[in-house]
Amino acid sequence: MPTGRPPLVPLRALGAARGVTVGAAVNGRPLGADATYREVLAREFGAVTCTNAMKFGPLQPERGRFDFAPADEIVAFGRDHGMAVRGHTLVWHRQNPEWIAALAERETAALWPALRAHIQAVMEHYRGQVAAWDVVNEAVADDGSPRDTLWLRALGAGYVAHAFRWAHEADPGAPLFYNDYGADGLGPKADAVHALLCDLLDQGVPVHGVGLQMHVGLGRLTPDPDAVAAHMRRLGALGLEVHVTEMDVRLQTGSGPLAERPAEQARVYERTLAACLSERACTSVTFWGFTDRHSWIPSFTGQDDAPLLFDPQYQPKPAYHAVARALSSQV
Ligand code: G3I
Numbered sequence: 001m002p003t004g005r006p007p008l009v010p011l012r013a014l015g016a017a018r019g020v021t022v023g024a025a026v027n028g029r030p031l032g033a034d035a036t037y038r039e040v041l042a043r044e045f046g047a048v049t050c051t052n053a054m055k056f057g058p059l060q061p062e063r064g065r066f067d068f069a070p071a072d073e074i075v076a077f078g079r080d081h082g083m084a085v086r087g088h089t090l091v092w093h094r095q096n097p098e099w100i101a102a103l104a105e106r107e108t109a110a111l112w113p114a115l116r117a118h119i120q121a122v123m124e125h126y127r128g129q130v131a132a133w134d135v136v137n138e139a140v141a142d143d144g145s146p147r148d149t150l151w152l153r154a155l156g157a158g159y160v161a162h163a164f165r166w167a168h169e170a171d172p173g174a175p176l177f178y179n180d181y182g183a184d185g186l187g188p189k190a191d192a193v194h195a196l197l198c199d200l201l202d203q204g205v206p207v208h209g210v211g212l213q214m215h216v217g218l219g220r221l222t223p224d225p226d227a228v229a230a231h232m233r234r235l236g237a238l239g240l241e242v243h244v245t246e247m248d249v250r251l252q253t254g255s256g257p258l259a260e261r262p263a264e265q266a267r268v269y270e271r272t273l274a275a276c277l278s279e280r281a282c283t284s285v286t287f288w289g290f291t292d293r294h295s296w297i298p299s300f301t302g303q304d305d306a307p308l309l310f311d312p313q314y315q316p317k318p319a320y321h322a323v324a325r326a327l328s329s330q331v
Helices: 011-016 028-033 035-044 069-080 098-106 108-125 150-155 159-170 188-202 225-236 258-277 297-301 318-328
Strands: 021-026 047-050 084-091 132-137 176-180 209-212 215-217 241-250 282-287
Touching: 011 021, 011 035, 011 318, 021 035, 021 084, 028 035, 028 069, 035 069, 047 069, 047 282, 069 084, 084 108, 084 159, 084 241, 084 282, 098 108, 098 150, 108 150, 108 159, 132 159, 132 209, 132 241, 150 159, 159 176, 159 188, 176 188, 176 241, 188 225, 209 225, 215 258, 225 241, 225 258, 241 258, 241 297, 258 282, 258 318
Parallel strands: 021 047, 021 282, 047 084, 084 132, 132 176, 176 209, 209 241, 215 241, 241 282
Antiparallel strands: none
């Protein structure tokens, strides 16, 4: 029975009309098992990111043994549906395999070649298939200091520059990004990310863009749109592309009546994205999932939440329509 409402224009089409890629992070399990998951993903999004399958541990669980199959399935789905692929992520302090932790502990001299070999093998496997690589993820601590990770402790702060140089050697055509959370607006961590990028560029390190994860929420986690725009503008002034890479908006950090939170969530999506899209440097927006049926947040916070654009039954929420409005807003 027609609803009388005009058909929804898919988000990927709204984004394409203004030169912005609209993507979603993908879990391999529902991709393989749920036809509605596949249908909504292909209809609404023009890019995919693997939530986990392209990380160090899943890709190289034992030294020298690679398991590309789960990530290849997501990349193939993206290719078959005309979607770009964001590669996530080559160097992070989480989801590393045990053997890397052991090397970092006992044979730091062997960690350099192990990291270089991993980057080269993965970049060669996906050469020409990845539109943007998150080469280094979350190297800056929340207070703006270098994050104390196994990589920093074993290799020193130079591991960041080396990772980007090795990635560029492996695939000179690949756009290389630094990705982080909690650095979406202005403040000590955002300033430190900006300073890190200035330093890398001053050293001639091949960095082409920066990913702002945009894991935000209601209340205390609501970003200031003007600060987001100002931060994007100063990153763009360095000649960098800026991608929103992992956006979701938590309800549980709000304090208003539960019934009013979906509308407040929609306002956060619309205002934040409108600010991003007002900046020429912002060329891509990816959500960290698209249905509340598969979000990382409930397992992370231990609380029920509904941070994404579609409900567990794949129905568009007020947040979905808010994103559509932001994408349709005049440049
Ligand atoms: O694969 C194992 C499985 O074998 C085991 O049975 C199960 C139970 O322990 O754990 C499974 O691994 C989980 C993995 O997701 C795959 O599902 C890990 O425990 C779990 O910690 C891991 O969570 C991921 C998290 O990164 C790890 O820090 C989330 O799914 C993923 O969405 C999240 O994504 C990160 C980005 O990569 C970087 N930015 C922050 C973002 C949210 O933390």
